[in-house]
Amino acid sequence: MDGYQKTAHLMARHEEFAILRGFKHLNYQNLLYLQAEISYLEEDLSDLAERDRQSHPDRAKNWWALAHPDSDEDESTYRRTSTKVDTTLPDETLQTNEERMTEHFQSPEDIDVLSHEQGRDGSEQWRKIKELRKALNEYNDALFKQVFLANMQKPNPQDLRFLRSWFVRPGMGNIPIIGADRKAWDPPTEEDLVAIKPRLTPDHISRWFSNTVFPFYHRDPENADLGEGIYSYQEPRLVTLVDITVTVVAAVLPLLSTVVLYFLQTNPVKLGATVAFSSIFALALAIMTNARRVEVFAATAAFAAVNVVFLTNTVSDVPS
Template structure:
């Protein structure tokens, strides 16, 4: 889904007096009942303070800032984009790697030392049981203790390594979705300043070209990249929506990318069906064989451009379609020319 719904458009439920939740707070020298429960019957006379709290309800609008931003991201998953902190994560891997390397060298030194020790120590390399129970059998147990440390450190390292592998394969957010986050953070619905901390410039600033988004943003659910025509139509539709977005006091009217893609697909398919009809009609009308080959060349070029602009076909697929198209048209033109001469 594109565009951003207005926060707080859900109706709030009005609580009746019976739905209010009261919390009685005893004075510093509060009087307790015999069973330990606070005495609230005489709270007004003893100066007790009473605080009425509204129950936490899901339909209450979240305040501007991180709560409202999280709500928007949950409703429009394409807007859920975060930093992967590539430099810090890679530094962490480098430090873990260095720690494990040092532990590995220490372990190898101990293994070599024990292999040259007494009969009990020499068994450490050939029998795991003696290594595991070395301390119980009068040994230092230093080698096994180090193995347990390495085991934990390797688990931490492998977890970080696999996480980085997954994060590295996460796609970047589209420019369009990044702009939508910027517009949201600067919209009147989010207040005069949606975020005021150091994280306020993570997604960049719409009005400040000197504050671009961070380069290591990743999208949890990237927008599906459709054909160029659908992307162009969606971008034009967003321009109108952004105008409504900036007008105060108006509810935003969202739209679904699937609807735009559906109608653009209809247009593309109808236009594609006209290619063979138009080509055959022109070849039928044009009589000179040289002119017919010129028409075939022109339609082949138009077909290739059409497939490149309006579809997501690969270059090899476009070449194959254009070659097959030209071959069929050449056969049609040759048959028509032979019939005319006969």
């Protein structure tokens, strides 16, 4: 296994490494071209509509006149011929031509088919409308896709670093792609990269366990086709270990601050201990969780308030 096949196999096996370019500027450039094309068509349609308003005022209010200006039959004749009953069908499946035509005209493209079948392309304004319709469909499709692309997440920095390393290391990817697209993952295009299934950015303690402690345990050799020296880890075990550590710290830290304050004798020392424990608590929140700044401030304020209440309710030796 080599080349694109090997790279695709890695991305399929570990989807966090499915990192590809979004081609933002090309997509936006395409949207701008489509927008420009539609703008010109819009002006042309406006001019044609104004011309028809003066020469054929019925076309502004009658679709038949707009789409079939050279038709030998008028709209009433079309309606009469479209309501004949098809008697060749069984009674339970009898269906008028009008009903079938109603079902047939479910999309604008069906109307175009009918016009071509009759050998008539309609007025110049109608032909411009059909041209504009195709451009609008293409523009709307590209616009909705770009909205989706713009909301795709960035790759995890750690995963991107591994992928770059995998590409160049002889025992792993060994430069599997040598064409112009080999530079797709280089730093100059990093802002244009999107992840198909990114991993959430872990908190600091999870990252430390993952990079320092956990590699020594529970590692299983990966498929040799992906390269040498690649191991997979039992992530649920890492999550369990981190959860236990965080839970123990969350339970012990408030109690520890209360015990220390209880044994301290003077108020200045107690106040200093309160400041120290509040700082440790805030640091623990920042390291062990992904809490936002406002959440860290709120939790630290509540922790400090509990210590202050305990401090004011204890008997201390106050200097006279």
